[in-house]
Amino acid sequence: MHRLRVVRAVAVASLSLAGVAATSATAATTVPKLRTGPSGVSFYTPPAGSLHGSSHGGVxxxxxxxxxxxxxxxxRATLVLYRSIGVTGKAVAVSGSVTVPRGKAPKGGWPVVTWAHGTTGIADACAPTRSPASGKVADYTNYVYPQLKALLARGYAVVRTDYEGLGTPGVHPYLVGRSEGRSVMDMVRAARKVNPAIGRRVIVAGHSQGGHAALWATSIARTWTPELKVAGTVAFAPASHLSEQAALIRALGSPGGGLSALAASILRGIDVAGVGVDVPSLLSPAALALYPQVDTLCQPELGAASSFGGLAPKDILKADVPLDPLVAAIDRTDDPENLKLRTPVLxxxxSxxxxxxPSFNAQLVDELRxxxxxxxxxxxxxxxxGKVVKAGLKSALSWMAKRLK
Structure with a gap:
């Protein structure tokens, strides 16, 4: 009788332990069900209360x-609306996308490339995930699709942020580094909640504005998203030395086309960054009249003769305003040559x-080193x-693979 009780006790204990193990395993692999967002542009407006009570990178x-x-x-490709911390320090909604390769993820999950896009404009319609393939910024987004597909073919998940305020409520703080960096790294956090097969090993990459964003994202990654392991950063023609270029604006007397459009967008970024510069008070009457267009038009429209493209850069600012405060603000908030980076960079x-x-980025390389x-x-x-991503991809892929070993 005693032996029977012992056997029964052992059996009950074994079943209990098995149940605990099964429950633990389930808890470890079960992914909380995420809310399905609405179709159309309603997707980009977060529901009331959704920005509260969760850390940055939440879906x-x-x-x-x-x-x-x-x-x-x-x-699989997934559109995501996620939380980040905006340029003013408050929670914001940011949109982006998550794409994973076909097949089974390797041990440790898919390595991930968080891709930062180039300039499209500041208006919501300019957000890459909101703009149709044949839309007004198609030439500013579609060119990189073959390269992103090549990353997928190499076995990398590809995640892409639209950046703060681009497509979502608020104004996009164009080329404001801390805003870009948070959006880029929080995109990876959100992606890992959407698809648990995405691992922790990260390559940060981008072109033009996106190269600028990639450098800023790398500079904050260790403290902002410490659970992620940034193996390297690839910056294709990153924007740099913007303050030095701003100091030369009065020497540019010909109608600026896309250059004047970029200058107007940089000024708008400084305007919303909260750095104490009253940008509208610096603008010439002609530029002030055009200034609202920065929030409503995309880059090709801003560069047209009917918009900022019809102004010479020197005619954007009043002739008598001192440039030093503006240049100092741009240096503080935008310029990546001031960063200290602790992971490898390409x-x-x-030419x-x-x-x-090229001369500015030669300086950038020397200063970062x-x-x-x-x-x-x-x-x-x-x-x-426009061709640097395609021309440089083969060497970049080799460089990435070595850092992800």
Whole structure:
């Protein structure tokens, strides 16, 4: 009788332990069900109360992503609205997308490339995930799809932020580094909640504005998203030395086209960054009349003769306003050459780039190295600004693979 009680006790204990183990395993692998967001542009407006009570990188809602920006050949593409911390320090909603390769993830999960896009404009309609493949900024978004597909083919998850205020409520703080960096890194956090097969190993990459954003994201990653392991950063023709260029604005007397449009967007970014510069008071009457268009038009429209493209850069600001406070603000909030980076960096630059001048990025590389960064640099002969991602991808893929071993 005693032996029977012992056997029964052992059996009950074994079943109990098995139940605990099963429950633990389930808890470890079960993913909380995420809310499905609405279709259309309503997706980009967060529901009341959704920004409270959760840390940055939390998912507000998601839905299946379709169209060309879903990247044909992907295993799954998901549109995401997630939480971040905006330029003023308050919680904001940011949109983006998550794309994973086909097949089974490797041990440790898919390594992830968080891609930061180039300039499209400040208006909500300019957000890459909101703009149709044939829309007004198609030339500013579609060019990189083949390269992003190549990343998927190599077994990398690809996540892409639209940035704070671009597509979502609020004004996009154009080229304000801390805002961009938070959006880029919080995108990875959100992606790992959407798809647990995405791992912790990260490459931060981007082109033009996105190269600028990638450098800023890397600078904050260790403290902002410490659970992620940034293996390296690839910056294709990153914007840099903006304060030095701003100091030269009065020497540019010809109608600026896209250059004047960029200058207006940079000024708008400083305007919303909360750094104590009253930008409208600095603008000439002609520029002040056009200034509201920065919030409503995309980059190609702003560069038109009917908008800022019809103004010479020197005519954007009043002739008698001192430039020093503005230049100092841009240096503080925008310029990546001031950063201290602790993970490897690759800078790819085209020698024929007339948007981001090679001389500035040669300085950028030297300055980052002087601050302790390990920077590899490649100058691609005859390559323009728009072609640098395609021309530099093969070497960038090899560079990424070595850092992700």
């Amino acid at each position: 507000i809602w998601e839905r299946r992503q379709t169209g060309a920006d879903a990247l044909k050949g992907a295993g 800078v790819e630059q085209g 024929a780039d007339t948007t981001v001048f 002087a601050k302790g960064a390990k920077v590899d640099s490649r100058v691609l002969p005859g390559v323009t600004h």
